Amino acid sequence: MPPKHPGLPPADTANVTATQVQARLREAAALHQKGQLEQARILYEAVLKLQPNNPDGLYLLGVANAQTGNPQTAEKLLRRAIAINSGNANYHYALGGTLQTLRQFDDALAAYDKVLHLKPGLPEALSMRGRVLLELGRFEEAIACFDALIALNPKNPDAQNNLGLALRALKQSDAALAAFDAALTVSRNRVDLHNNRGLALMDLGRPDEALASFDRATALAPRDAESHYNRGNALLDLKRHEEALTCFDMTLALKPDSATARNSRGLALQGLARFEDAIQSHRSAIVLNPDYADPHINSGVSFLSLTRFGEALASFDAALAVDPANTAAWIARGNALQALKRFEEAIQSYDRAIALGAHNGDLFANRGGALRALSRLDEARSSYERALSEEPDLEFLNGAYLHLKAELCDWQGMPVGLGQLAREISESKNAAAAYVVVRLIDDPALQLQAARRWTQTRFPGGRRSFAPRAPGEKIRLGHYSADFHAHATMFLMAEVFECHDRDKFELIAFSFGPDLDDGMRRRAVSAFDKFIDVTAMSDHEVAELSRDLGVDIAVDMKGFTTDGRPGIFAKRCAPVQVSYLGYPGTMGAEYIDYFISDPVATPRTNLTDFTEKIVYLPNSYQPNDSTRVISKREFSRAELGLPDSGFVFCCFNSSYKILPAQFDAWMRILKAVEHSVLWLFEGHPAAVSNLRKEAEARGVSAARLVFAARMPLDEHLARHRHADLFLDTLPYNAHTTASDALWAGLPVLTCAGRSFAARVGASLLSAVGLPELIVSTQEDYVAKAIELATDGATLAKLRLKLQHNLAMAPLFNSKLYARHLEAAFEAMHSRRMAGLGPDHIDVRA
Structure with missing residues (x-):
């Protein structure tokens, strides 16, 4: 039984007067004000037992219940009080507070409106009304309340703070x-004000100033979890990830059940490239709050970084199960699907994000990438243009857009665009992927800058030590590629693999490309001692496998080209790492030790334009398969779309290699050589159409451009018989296409540029003994083409010389090439065994 209060009569309540009841209420209220809520509540209940409809008793008991965690009971009592006396503003005010606790904000708003009807301009009611409007997302109306309060008292810090919250929303x-600054002039030591000020600065993109505010907050309240959390997020924005991690660890020490802090901690770990740890942190956030979408998304991002694309997709799907309208999850899902080469589905995910209102540049840029992969280049261009309109300074977007325009031979604004791109790269901006600069700009220094930026942003590497190796064993060569099938790389390299000295070398292939059952794939499998399909493995797992297998020299045959996986090399999969054949330029990565070249492709004056040490092979850096078959099929000119007579210039390079200055030179050549035609590779229909328009614009009939469709390689080689001269491109030369022409007996004319990719043609021609077909200016290029087209005797001599040299010159001597390449590998390995770092290597002929 509850104790009886001594002031009440023991049994007879009929004679209790109103004065006595009021005295008891005053006594209870005094206890209430002293914080003795339980004793006060007992007195209130005793009063109401005597007078059940006493409105003040109902009101005060309601307030006591609200204060002791019984808001439902409080609401009932307060509504009874109001039903008896609806004109008391205090009753409505208390009801409003109780309804706020119950998160019945619309009803709370009605209660405060009643208060203000009864007592217009009451500051406390204006303040609470504004807070309820904040909760309801009716921010303009909330601002009106806080403005009214500030008009009454400009130095009201609460009103200024709440005004700031509404404005920030x-x-x-x-x-x-x-507003926050105004509040701080009155209350300099309020922790919440410093936090709110910092958050506003974060919104404004001023994380350094925000950090100062959060520093003040943590100094005032060293054990305030929210302040440490906010400080960590500012440090995240400043990319000070170690310090951010410390802040989130402090937050969690103070508040272990904070899912948001665990999520942000994962982001700090991502910034430190500790992706496995990041995933664990995000998973712990999900355990605390399974309906929190962000950690699902962020764990997916870590899986993407680990090239565990299937798990990434599952994470994004989990986020969408929690929040189907989460645009970030739809975008990230599209990125995972694109990584899985499920491009149609990726586009559908991006489109879903757009339908939900997303419009950030990354979304449209990634959507453009998926469309490009499907050869829907016109749509891709539109998507890139939308990305540029949303975020003109988005990292690497400008370069991607210009490269796409080059693929389409859409040259409007191209010279100006390339000039701007070069300026941005020279200013150390992330303007273009490394491969874009190699393809579009003949400037080795700019290519180095772009490669460094690309590597640091996308493929940062760490250090790793390797145990000493026992001498005398075979050198284990690991070759890493997506192209162990019918692909240009295998057309060049297959015979070299077969010619390696197995007494000295063990060959291991790490394949992360399609498992196609074609002749080149079968040759590759049989050429290696071990052929391992690592397509489903992460970069970390491939690197770990390589180390477990004891790979001495890891050869990256892809670099930054399509389907390349530089992340394997960023993990240091071998003590010596080499860039070879696939990527025609520096990778700008400290973890790539060597770049295999030759003295023509990389003059010694260009050594400073590489982060790698250069390995100089004595002839061309490029291998060639001397077993390639040329079909015996005899094509007629008509079958190939060529006129019955007239000189045939040809270039079977991809369309992105044809830039305006090159096309200008070609049109000058056609104008000078009557009845001649230019035979080009048939790429995207839009590129074909644009090239025809560009020819007409230069006064050359579009009919003089003939386009060659794809056909089997042996037949493609055979059709070269109907061409008279192959015209190389600048700044990105023909590579395999030039070797194809030479192997088919077709002379190649090249203009040597400054960078590696612009000197490949010169390298090949030097190695096949035709240096007279190398020029150094576009003027000489045009003049030489015209001379050869109009001097049949000179051209015939060149053809005979080429036919003779094919059997004698080193370009197509795979056995000789293999010996030189092995000498290079042995020199690299010897330096490592001697404890020496990489250095330039000259292989003697």
């Missing part, structure tokens, strides 16, 4: 900052 962060 409306993304009026400058005005919000001013």
Whole structure:
């Protein structure tokens, strides 16, 4: 039984007067004010037992229940009080507070409106009304309340703070900052004000100033979890990931059940490239709050970084199961699907994000990449253009857009665009992927800058030590490629693999490309001692496998080209790592030790334009398969779309290699050589159409451009018989296509540029003994082409010389090439065994 209060009569309540009841209420209220809520509550209940409809008793008991965690009971009592006396503003005010606790904000708003009807301008009611409007997302109306309060008292810090919160919610962060600053002039040591000021500064993209505010908050309240959390997020924005991690660890020490802090901690670990740890942190956030979408998304991002694309997709799907309208999850899902080469589905995910209102540049840029992969180049261009309109300074977007325009031979604005791109790269901006610069700009220094930026942003590497190796064993060569099938790389390299000295070398293939059952794939499998399909493995797992297998020299045959996996090399899969054949330029990566070249492709004056040490092979760096078959099929000119007579210039390079200056030179040649035609590879229909238009614009009939469709390699080689001269491109030369022409007996004319990719043609021609077909200016290029087209005797002599040299010159001597390449590998290995770092290597002929 509850104790009886001694002031009440023991049994007879009929004679209790109103004065006595009021005295008891005053006594209870005094206890209430002293914080003795349980004793006060007992007195209130005793009063109401005597007078059940006493409105003040109902009101005060309601307040006591609200204060002791019984808001439902409080609401009933307060509504009974109001039913008896609806004109008491205090009753409505207390009801409003109780309804706020119950998160019945619309009803709470009605209660405060009643208070203000009864007592217009009451500051406390204005304040609470504004807070309820904040909860309801009715920010403009909330601002009106806080403005009214500030008009009554400009030095009201609560009103200024709440005004700032409403303004910040409306993304009026400058005005919000001013409100928080006004509040701080009155209350300099309020932790919440410093935190709110910092958050407004974060909204404004001023994380350094925000950090100062959070520093003040943590100094005032060293054990305030929210302040440490906010400070960590500012450090994240500043990319000070180690310090951010410390902040989140402090937050969690103070508040272990904070799912948001665990999520942000995962982001700090991502920034430190500790992706496995990041996933664990995000998973712990999900355990605390399974309906929190962000850690699902962020764990997916870590899986993407680990090239565990299937798990990434599952994470994004989990996020969408929690929040189907989460645009970030739809975008990330598209990225995972694109990594899995499920491009149609990726586009559907991006389109879903757009339908939900997303419009950030990354979304449209990635969507453009998926469309490009499907050869839907016109749509891709539109998507890139939308990305540029949303975020003109988005990293690497400008370069991707210009490269796409080059693929389409859409040259409007191209010279200006390339000039701007070069300026941005020279200013150390992330303007273009490394491969874009190699293809579009003949400047080795700019290519180096772009490669460094690309590597640091996308494929940062760490250090790793390797145990000493026992001498005398075979050198284990690991070759890493997606192209162990009918692909240009295998057309060049297959015979070299077969010619390696197995007494000295053990060959291991790490294949992360399609498992196609074709002749080149079968040759590759049989050429290696071990052939391992690592397509489903992460970069980390491939690197770990390589180390477990004891690979001495890891050869990256892809670099930054399509389907390349530089991340394997960033993990240091072998003590010596080499860039070879696939990527025609520096990778700008400290973890790539050597780049295999030759003295023509990389003059010694260009050594400073590489982070790698250069290995100089004595002839061309490029191998060639001397067993390639040329079909005996005899094509007629008509079958190939060529006129019955007239000189045939040809270039079977991809369309992105044809830039305006090169095309200008070609049109000058056609104008000078009557009845001649230019035979080109038939790429995208839009590129064909644009080239025809560009020819007409230069006064050359579009009919003089003939386009060659794809056909089997042996037949493609055979059709070269109907061409008279192959015209190389600048700044990105023909590589395999030039070797194809030479192997088919077709002379190649090249203009040597400054960078590696612009000197490949010169390298090949030097190795096949035709240096007279190398020129150094576009003027000489045009003049030489015209001379050869109009001097049949000179051209015939060149053809005879080429036919003779095919059997004698080193370009197509795979056995000789293999010996030189092995000498290079032995020199690299010897330096490592001697404890020496990489250095330039000259292989003697």
